[in-house]
């Protein structure tokens with residue numbers, strides 16, 4: 079396994095493989111890896127085969143965090159991440175610094191720093207206007223911009239994303255279609271802890287009590303599935319019921335419950351089987367999200 083810390087070296091490798099016809103599978107992450115991330119690595123390997131190369135990027139992207147969010151506290155453990163990647167058969171771990179991704183110097187030898195040197199963003203204007211996009215303005219602009227940059231550096235044939243971030247995956251798919259990136263986007267299922275809580279790097283923030291209560295998100299998904307198993311239900315009613323169900327956990331503070339069409343991400347008035355449910359719930363300062371098809 080090779081660790082690649084610079085943009086120049088990563089793009090050189092990408093180009094070399096591309097010219098040699100080597101298939102490239104890519105898993106972008108913000109590190110602090112768990113089995114959810116590794117399941118994406120396994121999926122990438124399955125798609126490209128033993129002769130292909132699997133690239134994992136570990137980069138906590140500052141442009142997708144609002145000033146009020148947890149950028150500086152975001153958990154990091156590169157040593158452990160690298161061990162996990164090695165054990166999972168990853169070929170390349172791309173670990174760029176902020177200065178590599180968002181350069182502030184026109185000439186690397188110059189002392190002059192100028193944050194204004196980075197001024198080009200990729201913005202998806204439809205799917206990113208709901209749910210996480212409302213709760214976290216500018217978040218998806220950061221995501222699409224960094225993923226577009228990573229695609230230009232890694233030059234993947236296949237990139238694997240998690241259903242855990244359903245809206246993110248939908249927006250990346252849309253970006254790839256709209257901007258003609260020659261990349262196949264795969265969305266892999268959400269990996270869960272034994273009690274049902276979706277694996278997430280942010281679960282580390284939860285104290286014992288919050289961790290025990292956090293399983294309410296998973297139970298809310300199950301309750302919604304049961305509610306629409308036989309009959310369509312008005313979305314407003316089901317939202318009210320689920321809000322009550324979730325806030326029965328004493329530390330839970332609901333951000334949103336949304337029922338939507340999985341293609342358009344637009345809200346539905348009546349919830350039927352096949353509709354999609356997304357949840358965002360705070361436990362203290364920690365914001366957890368989950369979603370599933372009903």
Ligand code: AMP
Pocket residue numbers: 106107108109113114115117118238239240241242243266267268269270276277278279
């Ligand atoms: P992150 O490091 O949180 O930015 O996530 C990197 C990738 O891993 C994204 O495509 C996520 O959707 C995916 N991911 C995060 N948690 C899980 C999970 N529990 N199961 C499957 N994929 C996940």
